[in-house]
Amino acid sequence: MTIFIFLAITLVFIVVATAKFNIHPLFTLIISAIAMGFMLGFDGHTVLAKISEGFGKTLSGIGIIIAFGTTIGIFLEKSHSTRVMADTILNWVGMKRSALAMNLTGFVISIPVFCDSGFVILSSLNKALSKKTGLSLVVFAVSLAAGLYATHVFVPPTPGPLAAAAVLEANLGLVMILGLVVAIPVSLAGYLWANYIGKKIKIVPKVHNEGNESAEQLNEPVPSARAAFAPLVIPIVLIALKSVADYPTHPFGEGAVFHVLDFIGNPVIALLIGVGFAFNLARKVSRKTQFDWVVLALKDAGIIILVTGAGGAFGNVLRASDIGSMIGSDTALLQTGLLMAFIIAAILKSAQGSSTVSIITTAAIIAPLLASAGLDNTMGKALAVLAIGAGAMTVSHVNDSYFWVVAQFSDMDVKTALRSQTMSTLFQGMTGLAIILLIHGIFG
Numbered sequence: 119m120t121i122f123i124f125l126a127i128t129l130v131f132i133v134v135a136t137a138k139f140n141i142h143p144l145f146t147l148i149i150s151a152i153a154m155g156f157m158l159g160f161d162g163h164t165v166l167a168k169i170s171e172g173f174g175k176t177l178s179g180i181g182i183i184i185a186f187g188t189t190i191g192i193f194l195e196k197s198h199s200t201r202v203m204a205d206t207i208l209n210w211v212g213m214k215r216s217a218l219a220m221n222l223t224g225f226v227i228s229i230p231v232f233c234d235s236g237f238v239i240l241s242s243l244n245k246a247l248s249k250k251t252g253l254s255l256v257v258f259a260v261s262l263a264a265g266l267y268a269t270h271v272f273v274p275p276t277p278g279p280l281a282a283a284a285v286l287e288a289n290l291g292l293v294m295i296l297g298l299v300v301a302i303p304v305s306l307a308g309y310l311w312a313n314y315i316g317k318k319i320k321i322v323p324k325v326h327n328e329g330n331e332s333a334e335q336l337n338e339p340v341p342s343a344r345a346a347f348a349p350l351v352i353p354i355v356l357i358a359l360k361s362v363a364d365y366p367t368h369p370f371g372e373g374a375v376f377h378v379l380d381f382i383g384n385p386v387i388a389l390l391i392g393v394g395f396a397f398n399l400a401r402k403v404s405r406k407t408q409f410d411w412v413v414l415a416l417k418d419a420g421i422i423i424l425v426t427g428a429g430g431a432f433g434n435v436l437r438a439s440d441i442g443s444m445i446g447s448d449t450a451l452l453q454t455g456l457l458m459a460f461i462i463a464a465i466l467k468s469a470q471g472s473s474t475v476s477i478i479t480t481a482a483i484i485a486p487l488l489a490s491a492g493l494d495n496t497m498g499k500a501l502a503v504l505a506i507g508a509g510a511m512t513v514s515h516v517n518d519s520y521f522w523v524v525a526q527f528s529d530m531d532v533k534t535a536l537r538s539q540t541m542s543t544l545f546q547g548m549t550g551l552a553i554i555l556l557i558h559g560i561f562g
Contacts, residue, residue: 121439124157125469132508132516135562136532143522143532147428151435158439165435172434173427176519181423183235184429184523186389188419190349190382191242193396197403199346200246206343207243208250216247217316221309224265225301229273231357233266235385239350240393241527245323255323259528260542264308267514267543271473271507272297272304275361278477282506286488288499300504300553306512307549308542315538324529341399351398353388360384361475408440422526426519433471433517455491456505456558459484460551463509471517476510497561504554512547515540 128150135141135149155165194200211219220240227236239551244258272292274280290540296404340346360383363370370376381387400408462483466476488494493502514521515536525535 121158122469124154125436128154128157129516133532133536136516142199143516144424144428147425147432147516151428151432154392154432155435155438157436158404160435160438164438165434168435168438169431172437173430175434176430177423179426180232180234180426180519180523182386183389184238184423184426185416185419186386186393187235187238187241188422189391189412189415190239190389190396191400192415192418193244193393194242194346194349196411197346197399198340199349199395199399199464200242201250202340202343202346203243203246203350205250207247213251215256216251217253217312218309220244220247220258220263221261221305221312224262225269225305226265227354228266228269229276229361231354232276232385233263233270234267234520235357236354237263237520237523237527238375239353239389240472243350244528248321248323254316254319255321255528256319256530256534256538257312259524259530260312260538261309261314263520263524263539264312264542264546265305267308267511267520267546268301268305269297271477271511272301272504275365278474278510279503281474281478282481282503283500285395285478285485286499286502288503289496292500293503296500296504296557297507300508300550303553304508304550308546311542311545315541319534319538321529321534339402342465345395347397349392349399349531353385353392356383356388356391357385358383360388374547425522425526429471429517429519429522433475433519436470436517437472437475455493456501456554457489457551458491459505460504460509460547460554461514463506464512464547465509467510467518468513468515469517471519471521473510473514473518473520477506480509481508497558501554501558505551507553508547508550511543511550513540514543 131153132146132150135146136143143431143439151169152165155168160168174529194203207219208216220243223240224236240262244262245255248255248258270276270278272279274297279293279297280290282288283290342516359379363376363379363383368376370379382391397408400411459480463476463480466479467473470476481503482490484506488499488502493499516532521535521539524530524531524539
């Protein structure tokens with residue numbers, strides 16, 4: 119119980135310091151990580167080691183991706199490509215359904231792509247649509263984040279549910295099918311919340327317009343839709359092909375094709391290729407202007423990278439407390455079946471921030487308990503994986519790197535992000551649990 123009291127105190131400090139006193143999240147997260155480490159009884163050397171480790175691990179996975187993704191976003195914006203993409207999407211789905219289009223786009227993209235990466239790639243399109251439609255950026259940010267998050271926690275080959283299926287020895291095909299069934303209404307629940315909260319919180323996207331060559335001018339030539347979408351679509355296709363190539367059945371074999379796809383489909387390489395296509399959009403502007411755009415992009419990326427890394431540092435200090443074992447030792451939770459899996463995953467998620475860590479840890483905790491919980495059959499194991507996934511999205515808040523990616527790329531302060539993104543994940547998680555329990559009641 120003591121660790122949860124410490125955690126509650128720390129989270130209150132983070133929220134109050136950032137939302138009320140406007141202290142930058144970078145400092146509040148690092149201070150909180152230090153304080154939490156000492157409250158947990160770690161010595162100074164261990165606290166610093168865990169902070170450095172968490173910061174480094176988080177950025178090793180997403181730091182370069184953020185830098186490349188931000189560069190693509192700035193080039194799309196400055197070359198007027200976002201205007202072209204916004205017009206194209208609106209022509210496809212209509213002005214009234216543009217936020218739904220972003221939700222469904224995120225839903226598809228996050229099956230092969232990490233939700234963090236997907237949001238980075240598509241955030242510039244969010245801003246363009248917000249500006250074009252006049253709707254609050256909150257609507258598009260939360261809609262996209264909800265779509266990305268839904269398949270991230272439910273549908274293999276995303277690493278979390280894939281690992282949980284392996285740990286629980288669940289039928290992977292059944293997990294994928296049921297995961298899609300559950301993820302669709304979960305994604306739409308986030309979209310509905312986005313529309314509701316977007317009416318109460320108005321955010322006008324910030325658009326960079328430094329320099330005469332980058333100013334919006336109606337008489338300037340704009341790229342074709344194919345060229346405009348290329349920096350986004352090509353990296354996504356490459357990452358998706360890598361996921362297919364890495365599938366256990368190896369549909370592309372294990373020879374040269376596999377190795378090529380495995381390399382160019384790595385998010386870092388795929389986004390670097392996307393940067394190349396983004397530079398192609400700026401071929402008619404001077405090298406000096408291109409360089410200035412890159413500097414602007416890296417300046418924006420630097421802030422996002424530091425805050426994201428600080429969130430990872432805080433989460434790593436919590437993980438060092440072995441909170442999973444503490445929760446797993448509470449036998450009172452063992453008699454609640456799927457609800458048990460949801461509760462453990464939700465506590466772990468809220469405590470340490472990472473959905474993937476929450477999914478994998480919870481799967482390890484409940485694996486030996488499936489029989490006593492009545493979940494040791496084919497359907498039970500598949501639903502247990504999904505119940506863990508639903509818990510692992512409940513809720514995303516200040517110790518989750520995804521929370522900061524959504525907030526920082528959508529011009530949200532902490533209070534706004536908590537009201538919109540965090541509440542969205544709460545409704546999504548509860549929707550997922552309700553549907554999973556319904557399926558269990560019918561087919562279990």
